[in-house]
Amino acid sequence: MAALRRLLKPQGVTFSYICTTHQGRSFSSTVITDKPIHLRQDPKNRNVQWVFLGCPGVGKGTYAGRLSNLLGVPHIATGDLVREELSSCGPLSQQLAEIVNQGKLLSDEIIIRLLSKRLETGEANGKSGFILDGFPRTIRQAEILEGVTDIDLVINLKLREDVILEKCLGRRICSQCGGNFNLASIDIKAENGKPGIYMAPLLPPPSCESKLITRADDTEEVVKERLRIYHEMSQPVEEFYRSRGKLLEFDLPGGIPESWPKLLQALNLDDHDDKQSAAA
Numbered sequence: 031m032a033a034l035r036r037l038l039k040p041q042g043v044t045f046s047y048i049c050t051t052h053q054g055r056s057f058s059s060t061v062i063t064d065k066p067i068h069l070r071q072d073p074k075n076r077n078v079q080w081v082f083l084g085c086p087g088v089g090k091g092t093y094a095g096r097l098s099n100l101l102g103v104p105h106i107a108t109g110d111l112v113r114e115e116l117s118s119c120g121p122l123s124q125q126l127a128e129i130v131n132q133g134k135l136l137s138d139e140i141i142i143r144l145l146s147k148r149l150e151t152g153e154a155n156g157k158s159g160f161i162l163d164g165f166p167r168t169i170r171q172a173e174i175l176e177g178v179t180d181i182d183l184v185i186n187l188k189l190r191e192d193v194i195l196e197k198c199l200g201r202r203i204c205s206q207c208g209g210n211f212n213l214a215s216i217d218i219k220a221e222n223g224k225p226g227i228y229m230a231p232l233l234p235p236p237s238c239e240s241k242l243i244t245r246a247d248d249t250e251e252v253v254k255e256r257l258r259i260y261h262e263m264s265q266p267v268e269e270f271y272r273s274r275g276k277l278l279e280f281d282l283p284g285g286i287p288e289s290w291p292k293l294l295q296a297l298n299l300d301d302h303d304d305k306q307s308a309a310a
């Protein structure tokens with residue numbers, strides 16, 4: 031990961047300003063190190079290095095998580111990285127807390143730092159390969175990533191927008207036990223050459239039924255705006271990987287039971303020993 035830092039440094043990015051903890055200890059000397067570059071490994075000698083793209087509500091985290099279990103590679107979601115760092119009292123946590131509390135977006139540099147820290151830890155533990163979820167979000171992030179490591183494949187999960195909207199509006203949380211459910215029952219018949227889509231609802235047990243609440247931001251207006259922003263940001267990133275022949279477009283045919291086997295087929299993994307039930 032030293033390579034990431036080297037790549038960032040010429041652009042005037044220094045990390046030392048971040049690195050004073052509440053104990054007043056400076057981490058700057060440990061942050062910028064000069065390890066040899068060993069991120070570009072022969073694909074035959076390492077595990078997959080994949081990226082998952084997909085709009086909010088498409089289930090990207092679920093499929094990325096399942097594949098990482100199947101292939102034995104770390105599933106790295108930037109949202110988790112941020113939460114982990116916030117709870118760790120690590121060198122970045124104070125600055126992160128300030129940014130998050132002000133409702134601001136984290137800069138590319140901070141996201142890259144968190145990611146490189148995580149990849150370094152993985153390497154130190156002898157893990158190779160990764161599945162990135164929610165990263166890269168911008169062309170600049172994609173370029174930085176491209177500069178230091180090889181991305182083998184970018185899987186773009188797609189689902190019809192009307193279906194995503196219905197699924198998002200169907201989400202419910204139990205105010206007592208925190209369980210997540212979905213009341214939307216989607217059964218669209220195939221027409222005009224377009225395949226049908228079937229997604230079963232995820233209904234709550236009777237004990238939760240009277241306690242269901244809807245998240246305040248799961249309104250039609252907010253979901254549509256979230257999707258619009260996502261598409262605006264992601265299209266250049268998709269194009270970046272499409273032009274390099276690395277983008278695999280995958281139209282989800284439905285829920286997990288319908289989609290998981292087809293996704294494995296599309297990735298030539300259908301002969302893999304899969305212990306995860308498609309019906310989960």
Ligand SMILES: [Zn+2]
Nearest residue numbers: 204206207238
């Ligand atoms: Zn409950």
